[in-house]
Amino acid sequence: MNFYLKDILSQAQELKKAMDHYQSRASLEKLRKIAQLKPQKVVFSGMGSSHFCAIGASIHLKQHGIENEVISTGELLHYESEILKEDTLLVLISQSGESVEIVRLIEKLPKNITVVAITNKIPSTLSERGDFVFDIHVSQEKSVTTRTYLGSTILVQIIAETLRQGDTSKVFEELKETVQNMSEYLKSYEKHMDELRLFMKEMQYLCLMGRGYALETVRSGSLFMREVLRFPALDFDCAEFRHGPMEMVQSDFHAIVLAPSGKTQELNINMANDIAQKKGKVVLITDKKADTNSLDRMANVLVIRLPVIEERFSSILQIVPIQLLANGLAEERNIPVGEFRWGSKVMEIE
Structure with a gap:
């Protein structure tokens, strides 16, 4: 069995473990503090699948009247960084925490911009800049992303629900049920x-x-x-x-x-x-x-x-x-x- 298929088959088990971490006392305390921020705008940014993983969370926030957008970090770095204001919450997503665009954006980012960092590598450039740091908490992959992509997807959904209403208990239940459905599907x-x-x-x-x-x-x-x-x-x-x-x-x-x-x-x-x-x-x-x-x-x-x-x-x-x-x-x-x-x-x- 090749390593990519092994990564695919490991996803459900890895995500169950990761969600236990996302519900730890320390993680829930960070979510509680994020809920208190009430930002005027939320910007999600990453590269590749770390960019696309925020689309669902973005739609959910928009459906509840919360202004936000999803932008590739390459575009944010060179063309759209002016949208980042003191009352913006910037959610940066990078599995390695060291993607070149992320690193260069952080170098020019004003200190008064609040950053939520989602990464699978701590310490990293991203984790060191984050005001609120969330570890994706899955095993490292060798190549094409699988479980780190889905862990990022789950985390941005949890953060979106936190920004919407603060209480994430129901979302955790639904996410765990979804991962269990994945486990059942992968049995065949x-x-x-x-x-x-x-x-x-x-x-x-x-x-x-x-x-x-x-x-x-x-x-x-x-x-x-x-x-x-x-x-x-x-x-x-x-x-x-x-x-x-x-x-x-x-x-x-x-x-x-x-x-x-x-x-x-x-x-x-x-x-x-x-x-x-x-x-x-x-x-x-x-x-x-x-x-x-x-x-x-x-x-x-x-x-x-x-x-x-x-x-x-x-x-x-x-x-x-x-x-x-x-x-x-x-x-x-x-x-x-x-x-x-x-x-x-x-x-x-x-």
């Missing part, structure tokens, strides 16, 4: 991986799409596909896909459409159906209560049914089939799974 990982691999074996490029909270998985999943399979993986908002990119669809077109429970589930299922009607091949990742009768008998559609969970936590579970697909196809194509050719785990060059 060979079956799931083979099903996905066989269905998508001819794929030469991939389009991932969804709406709302699923965009976190769309962005991160596309990144992981590009890293592991070393081929183009495009990420789309489903609504935007109709405005032009639908012209790409033909018999050699391959897509993953995400349709978790929520206000746009039916729209996303309709998107999968429209692609299939135009002869494209679609993996539809949805839940067990979704109405997919129009798709279940189509040879060019594979429906993946996950447990029903709250939409804002769906990205934690949705990413797992995508990880398994990437691993299965990489193995079949004799690509060294999870190994970087041109990059590194910690980027030191802009």
Whole structure:
């Protein structure tokens, strides 16, 4: 078994351990203090999956009227740092705590900016600058991120709920249930991986799409596909896909459409159906209560049914089939799974 697959299979166990740490007395005290800040604006920033992991938390805050945005640290460093004011809460996310953009932003960051640091390495440049430091608290990975990405996702969701109302007890319960669902799904990982691999074996490029909270998985999943399979993986908002990119669809077109429970589930299922009607091949990742009768008998559609969970936590579970697909196809194509050719785990060059 390659190290990337081992990392995938370890995620549920590692996240259960990590969440116990997130509920420690010291962590809860930090959350209590963050709840008292009442910032005028929250900015989430990171690079790669550490950037995308905050999309769901950002949407949740916006739905409750809390002004915030998610910005890549590279853009924040060179073009948008002027938005950082004394009443801004800056949430910086970096698994290593040493990504070059994070380090250079910290060098120019005024001391009166309050920083929440989320990292898997303490001490690090990021942890030393953080006013509130949260350890992702999972084992280090060798290459393409798995559990550190999901640990970051969970932490930003917890921090978002803290900023919204202070009480995180219900969120911890829901997150633990989500991770338990992941554990159950991974018990049959060979079956799931083979099903996905066989269905998508001819794929030469991939389009991932969804709406709302699923965009976190769309962005991160596309990144992981590009890293592991070393081929183009495009990420789309489903609504935007109709405005032009639908012209790409033909018999050699391959897509993953995400349709978790929520206000746009039916729209996303309709998107999968429209692609299939135009002869494209679609993996539809949805839940067990979704109405997919129009798709279940189509040879060019594979429906993946996950447990029903709250939409804002769906990205934690949705990413797992995508990880398994990437691993299965990489193995079949004799690509060294999870190994970087041109990059590194910690980027030191802009």
